[in-house]
Amino acid sequence: MKETFVAIAIVLCISLFCIFASSYTANTFTETQIQLDACIKSVYSENWEKAEAELDSIRSSFNKHDAILRILSNHRELDEIERGILKTASAIELENKDRCINELVSIAGIMRQIKDLEKITVANIL
């Protein structure tokens, strides 16, 4: 009987961990997505100083969550986001609008992909 309770406790812990993983990823990336949108808007209007500030806040917010995200998500995708942020930084410095938009959109795409994969849906399960 004791073992059964341990098993039920394990199942409950795993379920709670999965719910935490899903909501943490969703919240983090939704928050970053808003910052990305703001950054894209600044790049469109060629306000480079504001875009740089927005990118800094994206970077610091991503770095803040990086350790936990690495426990929950595939490291390769997180590395791609990091690389994308670095490329955007250099594109902002060069004031290259097209490259900036391109990188920011691809970062947003990877984030959306990670967020979608963590969702508990029939499509993801199957």
Added chain:
Amino acid sequence: MATAFIRTIILYLLVSTTLRVMGKRQIGELSSSEFVITMLFSELAATPMGNPDAPLAYGIIPVLTLLALEILISSLFLKSRRIRKFAVGKTSILIENGKINQEEMKRIRLTLDELIEEIRLKNFINISHVKYAILESNGELSVFPFGQEQAPSRSDVGKKDDNTFLPHTVISDGVLIENEIERLGKSSAEINDELKRRGIASHKDVFLMQIDEQGTIFLVPKEGKK
């Protein structure tokens, strides 16, 4: 590199502990569900071990889930005979009162050659000597011969004395095993006295010493020492 090393240690400890919690059975005695789970463990643990991009949780969570399922299912087995029968399978009587059950052999897809081979492996040269042959749920064949084919026991030949005594290892590779000595109702000093009587200075010079419940001593000194 260091990450792979630490991950391997964590996963090794996790899988070993999990298998230990599952029970002490040997691979050959695993039921089909236990065998499947054991195979899955190795696969699941190997993925994050060799792939540094995958989070460790991708290995830990499936292993813990399987452990929990295994415990829950075995609890169900204890409660329901029907579920146990469904998951583990039932025993098959292949020879009953000396008669081969051909229907059952067909059902479990066992050929006559395989049956004869298994019976030979149980040291019976002739299938006609077998009264019962039962295929257990773990895949092992139990064979029971007719009475006249059975080896006589000591009581059959009028010997009623019981001369089977469990030997206790009191010294293993120079180390005194205190709980075994206590079980025999002796002390370390008595063991050392016994060694001195036999010309051995210390228990450190003994490779193996066993004493059975009747007091019979089996002693192997360490090589190159007296």
